[in-house]
Amino acid sequence: MISKRMQTSLDNAVSIRDIFEEGKKLAKIYGKENIYDFSIGNPSVEPPAIVNETLKEILDTQDALSLHGYPSNVGHPEVRQCVANYLNDKYDMNYGEENIVMTSGAASAIALLCNTLLDYQDEVITFAPYFWEYKSYVETLYGVLVPALCDQKSLQPDEKTFREAFSEKTRIVLINTPNNPTGAVYTEESIKMVTDVLREMEKKYNHPIYLISDEPYRKLSYGIEIPYIPHYYDDTIIVYSFSKTLSIPGERVGYAALTPQMADCANVFAGLTASLRYMGYVNAPSLQQKMLLKCIDATVDVSIYEKNRDLLYNSLTDIGYECIHPDGAFYLFMRALEEDDWKFCQRAKEEKILMAPGKAFYGPGFVRISYCVPYKVVEDSIPAFKRLYDSYQVS
Numbered sequence: 001m002i003s004k005r006m007q008t009s010l011d012n013a014v015s016i017r018d019i020f021e022e023g024k025k026l027a028k029i030y031g032k033e034n035i036y037d038f039s040i041g042n043p044s045v046e047p048p049a050i051v052n053e054t055l056k057e058i059l060d061t062q063d064a065l066s067l068h069g070y071p072s073n074v075g076h077p078e079v080r081q082c083v084a085n086y087l088n089d090k091y092d093m094n095y096g097e098e099n100i101v102m103t104s105g106a107a108s109a110i111a112l113l114c115n116t117l118l119d120y121q122d123e124v125i126t127f128a129p130y131f132w133e134y135k136s137y138v139e140t141l142y143g144v145l146v147p148a149l150c151d152q153k154s155l156q157p158d159e160k161t162f163r164e165a166f167s168e169k170t171r172i173v174l175i176n177t178p179n180n181p182t183g184a185v186y187t188e189e190s191i192k193m194v195t196d197v198l199r200e201m202e203k204k205y206n207h208p209i210y211l212i213s214d215e216p217y218r219k220l221s222y223g224i225e226i227p228y229i230p231h232y233y234d235d236t237i238i239v240y241s242f243s244k245t246l247s248i249p250g251e252r253v254g255y256a257a258l259t260p261q262m263a264d265c266a267n268v269f270a271g272l273t274a275s276l277r278y279m280g281y282v283n284a285p286s287l288q289q290k291m292l293l294k295c296i297d298a299t300v301d302v303s304i305y306e307k308n309r310d311l312l313y314n315s316l317t318d319i320g321y322e323c324i325h326p327d328g329a330f331y332l333f334m335r336a337l338e339e340d341d342w343k344f345c346q347r348a349k350e351e352k353i354l355m356a357p358g359k360a361f362y363g364p365g366f367v368r369i370s371y372c373v374p375y376k377v378v379e380d381s382i383p384a385f386k387r388l389y390d391s392y393q394v395s
Helices: 004-012 016-030 049-061 064-068 077-091 105-117 133-140 159-164 188-205 265-278 286-295 302-319 341-351 375-393
Strands: 100-103 123-128 144-149 170-176 210-214 236-241 254-258 331-335 366-370
Touching: 049 286, 064 286, 077 100, 077 254, 077 286, 100 105, 100 265, 105 133, 105 170, 105 210, 105 236, 105 254, 105 265, 123 133, 133 144, 144 159, 159 188, 170 188, 188 210, 254 265, 302 331, 302 375, 341 366, 341 375
Parallel strands: 123 144, 123 170, 170 210, 210 236
Antiparallel strands: 100 254, 236 254, 331 366
16 A cells, blocks of 8 residues: 555646657557657757767776766766856856756756755745646655746746745745746846845845756757846756756756855755765766766757747647747647646547646646657647647537
């Protein structure tokens, strides 16, 4: 028998993975080319050539025992310094090796930070719509996730709902830009509003409130500048994953970067070090860490995703769908054609279209379309989206 806590979590879950698995079953029945699967954010662009070249070089030239043995819990020192140097050069920062913790992707970094920073029933504010597993990360560590609903037209943070979300128990604000599920990039004006309110609330409650910026899509933006949040707020922790920018989600490597000026920086670093052991992560994969020494600045061909976005957005809005124009990531947030977005997704399956319901992201009334698929899938899906739209006009 599983725990009551886990059973409740399973009962309340809207699993995007289940939709993805259903897509694979439908592909076997109807043929993969006849299924338009926009359900999951699995990169469709090849990793940069330097990734595989570097991995082969490491395996051919480095001592196997030292390569595959335990590194420090927080990561290889030379890799952490490499990350620090890159961030310093790129964003005019002053990180040192002692500010970087290598992690098994961004997800583990957030979980480790929750374990380090939260006491029982402490609160984490995040902007909704949000990546659905944030709730699991926070509540598994006995915290409480408090959504602050974004403006429903711009999908930018809303000051009124943000202010209302704070309490004495607020310890973390978790921000994600470019955003999953919406593709929105929070503007500098929005970031200034968020950080101004945070400083005000730190004074009001007389304790640090850490801003965790979850940034796996930072390099996936389309002609728009993404503010680097530590420039605006000292108590910031950047969480990064190479899953999307290098198209290596299965390799699970990323980092947490602690702003050197932030409150209690050394103790937070020590807490993350201990959390890696306590929570069973131990360390980020050694081989993938070493690969970053040559691939830290590499990125996939973002123009491929941009081409998909342009075709999909323009085609859907021409048909008559209401979509929020995405400036980053590889997601399009589209308003469902009925109030129940789950039922809308079920009806879309009749046209072999698979999408994720907005309710899974605290964004009811919308659906998420992941356009990290081959261009031909987007092309071939347009007539199916038109038939779906037309079916609502006559019903």
